Amino acid sequence: MTDKKAILADLEKAVETWNAKLAVEATNKALDAGISVSEIIGDGLGKGMEVIGDRFDKAEIYLPQVVAASKTMTAALEILLPKLTAGEGSLKATVIMGTVEGDIHEIGKNVCVAMLQGAGYNVIDAGCDVSPQDFLDLAEEHGAAVLGASALMTTTLEIQKELVEAVKEIEADYKCIVGGAPCSPSWAEEIGADGYSETANDIMGLVASLTE
Ligand code: B12
Structure with missing residues (x-):
């Protein structure tokens, strides 16, 4: 070997x-x-x-x-x-990444955070159990371009939908991306999210396509 x-x-x-x-x-x-x-x-x-x-x-x-x-x-x-x-020069767009309200699974989200930071994005890690309003507050505070919501349980997928609706309601132009094991491209489409990726490797291309 x-x-x-x-x-x-x-x-x-x-x-x-x-x-x-x-x-x-x-x-x-x-x-x-x-x-x-x-x-x-x-x-x-x-x-x-x-x-x-x-x-x-x-x-x-x-x-x-x-x-x-x-x-x-x-x-x-x-x-x-x-x-x-460490030592990053000019950062790319700001991305808020969080695990949705009611859900404490954060390993996959942490991997996405690591990958995006490695690709030069300014990533704000909102942690887990993040409500749609928390996402919006952080987005405004940090001038975010993308909101990434992770959900690992069928019961918490619904919060991804609430987040997309909340963004539409305030007519903000944040792009919402969703992921996590129970999530799928059809779910992302159904709730009107701007993107979905199955793995953290694909998240970089996804964010690039939405911000560049
Ligand atoms: C680890 C784990 C835990 C750990 C979490 C530790 C932590 N700090 O995160 C602990 C032990 C705490 C835990 C607790 C619970 N768990 Co749990 N857990 C898991 C397990 C085994 C693995 C999840 C994981 O980390 N996968 C590895 C990461 C790397 O993969 P990932 O999360 O899918 O992320 C990748 C992609 O999805 C994507 N991605 C992820 N997020 C995002 C976001 C965006 C925007 C994008 C684009 C992409 C993306 O990129 C990631 C990297 O490639 C899963 C089983 C499974 N097969 O998924 C169950 C599982 C998710 N858990 C489950 C359950 C039920 C629970 C508990 C309720 C158990 C209990 N009885 O208390 C609690 C949850 C309490 C709560 N309120 O959240 C169920 C959920 C069932 C359902 N309803 O859908 C599962 C599916 C197990 C099962 N088969 O029953 N769990």
Whole structure:
């Protein structure tokens, strides 16, 4: 196995086995080896989280293990995020990213934040449990061009719809993009969102197409 393959395999394994020490070590090793942040997340850590999601769906593991895996992923993202923002020159458009009200799943949103920051966008991370009004307040405060709403539960998808409606109601020209596992292109179309992407890798092209 090449060094790069071995490091990516370690990153995946670290999340899969909720081994935060290995995640931190492998992340630092990956950066030293010149592996890009998008590969570290997309081909390493993110793959581990996919496995965790599948195993949770099949009831092979339970919530405590999922929490441990997500903490492991967060430990690695904490190293990557400052690298992405450090020394940025002129930033591109401002994007508000948040997980919608009633929903605390924020790993996927955090990955999107990391990717967009890496691509040079000025990303305001609104965190999780963000109401449509919170999105609008942050958008006004920061002069946002794009609002990205993540929802991981069928029950919270509805808030994405409320956000799109709230933007229309005040006749603002913020572009609303939506994502998260239960979301789909047809849902995005149905609620009148400006865009959808299945993964964080595609979110950069999506935001570019809406802002450039
Ligand atoms: C990790 C996890 C948790 C963790 C969250 C930790 C954290 N800090 O985020 C914990 C353990 C806390 C948790 C809690 C709960 N969970 Co949970 N959880 C998951 C799990 C296993 C993985 C989600 C994840 O992180 N995936 C990895 C990331 C990288 O993928 P992603 O989120 O899809 O994001 C990618 C794309 O979707 C996209 N994307 C994401 N957001 C956005 C936004 C935009 C704008 C765009 C363009 C793209 C985009 O880019 C990302 C990167 O590629 C899923 C199962 C699954 N298969 O999804 C269940 C799941 C989402 N959880 C579920 C449930 C039910 C819960 C709980 C209610 C459980 C409980 N009984 O308490 C609570 C939720 C409480 C609440 N109010 O929110 C259900 C939801 C079912 C439903 N109704 O739809 C799922 C589907 C599991 C299941 N099969 O039952 N959970």
